[in-house]
Amino acid sequence: MxxxxxxxxxxxxxxxxxxxxxxxxxxxxxxxxxxxxxxxxxxxxxxxxxxxxxxxxxxxxxxxxxxxxxxxxxxxxxxxxxxxxxxxxxxxxxxxxxxxxxxxxxxxxxxxxxxxxxxxxxxxxxxxxxxxxxxxxxxxxxxxxxxxxxxxxxxxxxxxxxxxxxxxxxxxxxxxxxxxxxxxxxxxxxxxxxxxxxxxxxxxxxxxxxxxxxxxxxxxxxxxxxxxxxxxxxFIGETNFIEGKVTEVGETTGRISVEGLGVLTVDKDCPINVGDRVKLTIRPEKIRITKKEPVFATNPEQFNVIKGKVDEVIYTGFQSKFFVKVNAKYLFRLIKQHVKYYLDEAPISWKDEVFIWWNCDDSYLVEVSAS
Ligand SMILES: Nc1ncnc2c1ncn2[C@@H]1O[C@H](COP(=O)(O)OP(=O)(O)OP(=O)(O)O)[C@@H](O)[C@H]1O
Ligand SMILES: [Mg+2]
Structure with missing residues (x-):
């Protein structure tokens, strides 16, 4: 054949x-x-x-x-x-x-x-x-x-x-x-x-x-x-969307202002200009979650850190799925793999105050519209 x-x-x-x-x-x-x-x-x-x-x-x-x-x-x-x-x-x-x-x-x-x-x-x-x-x-x-x-x-x-x-x-x-x-x-x-x-x-x-x-x-x-x-x-997998307005454009990254979240860094996946409205997507497995505020030894400007509160935890053995509420508009979904569950910091549970964060490399611009 x-x-x-x-x-x-x-x-x-x-x-x-x-x-x-x-x-x-x-x-x-x-x-x-x-x-x-x-x-x-x-x-x-x-x-x-x-x-x-x-x-x-x-x-x-x-x-x-x-x-x-x-x-x-x-x-x-x-x-x-x-x-x-x-x-x-x-x-x-x-x-x-x-x-x-x-x-x-x-x-x-x-x-x-x-x-x-x-x-x-x-x-x-x-x-x-x-x-x-x-x-x-x-x-x-x-x-x-x-x-x-x-x-x-x-x-x-x-x-x-x-x-x-x-x-x-x-x-x-x-x-x-x-x-x-x-x-x-x-x-x-x-x-x-x-x-x-x-x-x-x-x-x-x-x-x-x-x-x-x-x-x-x-x-x-x-x-x-x-x-x-x-x-x-x-349609392909689960994701989080964030909408904002471009405030700064650098060589490889840009800054966007997002109502309720502050200013975030984004990778310049496509051409953007100051004033553009953008939508970015960040997958649940790419967001990290910790109770302590993270400290970045290298390139701290690459990371977006947001403070929120755990709204729901779904534990499934090898991983947990978290829903983290940041404000009335943003409920982030994210996934944490349990490589060493008991050696991790104390397990994060419902109503805990947490920091969620990601590297701007890991989010992706899906929509850009000129203002
Ligand atoms: N013979 C037909 N006459 C009129 N409308 C049709 C005919 N065949 C399909 N359609 C319409 O064309 C559109 C596409 O149908 P199609 O069967 O190709 O969808 P699909 O993507 O295969 O959907 P599903 O996942 O439900 O199988 C639908 O709105 C359907 O009602
Ligand atoms: Mg069909």
Whole structure:
């Protein structure tokens, strides 16, 4: 099997008066596991249906290995789709479900046996060959759907929320299996989900969509660490937002005045000017918390220190999550890992007065608007 390279160029689609895809462009390289992530209704399934050939776009092109595939029928595109409900044939055994695409292609019984057995092993279904879909667990049905999609030897596999019918533990397990199947077969996977954890843990690249638009394409760490706007920062993981006005601009940092928090130092992630209104994001794991006021031996100007009061603590063994109230507007969420719980200073608890602080390197400007 070989993967294909896919280029989506300026794709738009409307249903009636509603534009559900707005000038979408991105590229997926051969063999990548590429996730498309976005809230319900943002257009993910519509996009996959257009790639699969089940829906036509109003505008745009789709190039597979530099060939336009829009004119090709779904079964001529070298693309297979796994839908959320698996769509297995209930009256066919596991073996016959997987064999089905090959029977249509008029393979001989011998060829079918050889191919089906290969994918039965890959999807770990050897012990369930004679069972019918109603006799399988959710995870097993999912594996039959994957084997049946792969037996066609597609160049690209489209997966539309393939794990959404499974419970949390099984999702985790199937995700690891999907990842390993992807490594084994080496073809291009385009994986649609609205679960950011799921997407981050397996993807080479991710695209974040909202309201029919692609907001950002990047590696999971780029998207987590350098979100292009507040929507992406909020959608991918938890975060804190702070809004302020630029009062000073230096070479690599700037100072912003924030109502209720004072003056904070920010990294100049993008051009800023005195007077601009900005929004920055700081992730919970990057904020530190102590009862004693911190003292910084080097570069104290890099650190932002804020005094607050613990509003809630959620202890989960390896870490605690704190909600720290600073004033009526700001409730910071932060996470402290317990490397040495009992050797730490006395555990911080509810209603304690605390200092929270972070290095300006660790916050990130997500919005700048000129005054
Ligand atoms: N055939 C159709 N006719 C009219 N509207 C449609 C049709 N298919 C989808 N839509 C609308 O297009 C928008 C995008 O739908 P789509 O199924 O692509 O979203 P999604 O991102 O896959 O959402 P979910 O995460 O809930 O599956 C929705 O507002 C939906 O109601
Ligand atoms: Mg969908």
């Amino acid at each position: 070989k993967g294909s390279d896919l280029k989506i160029k300026n794709l738009s689609k409307s249903f009636g008066d509603t534009q559900v895809l707005k000038n979408i462009s991105f590229r997926v390289k051969k063999g990548e596991l590429f996730s498309i992530l976005g809230p319900s209704g943002c257009g993910k399934t519509t996009l996959l249906r257009i790639i699969g050939g089940f829906e036509d776009p109003d505008e745009g092109r789709i190039l597979m290995d530099n060939q336009d595939i829009l004119e090709l029928a779904p079964n001529k595109r070298g693309v297979n789709t796994i839908f959320q409900n698996y769509a297995l044939f209930p009256h066919l055994s596991v073996y016959e479900n997987i064999a089905f695409p090959l029977r249509i292609k008029k393979y001989t019984d011998g060829e079918i046996k050889e191919e089906v057995e290969r994918y039965l092993v890959l999807a770990r279904l050897q012990d369930h060959i004679r069972k019918y879909p109603s006799q399988l667990s959710g995870g097993q049905k999912q594996r039959v759907a994957i084997a049946r999609a792969l037996v066609n030897q597609p160049n690209i596999l489209l997966l539309d929320e393939p794990l959404s019918a499974l419970d949390a533990k099984l999702r985790q397990h199937m995700l690891i299996e999907l990842d390993s199947i992807h490594d084994d077969v080496g073809i291009t996977f385009i994986y649609v989900t609205h679960d950011q954890q799921e997407a981050m843990s397996v993807s080479d690249y991710m695209a974040v969509m909202n309201k029919g638009e692609i907001l950002q394409v990047g590696t999971p760490s780029e998207i987590y660490e350098k979100p292009v706007n507040a929507f992406v920062a909020d």
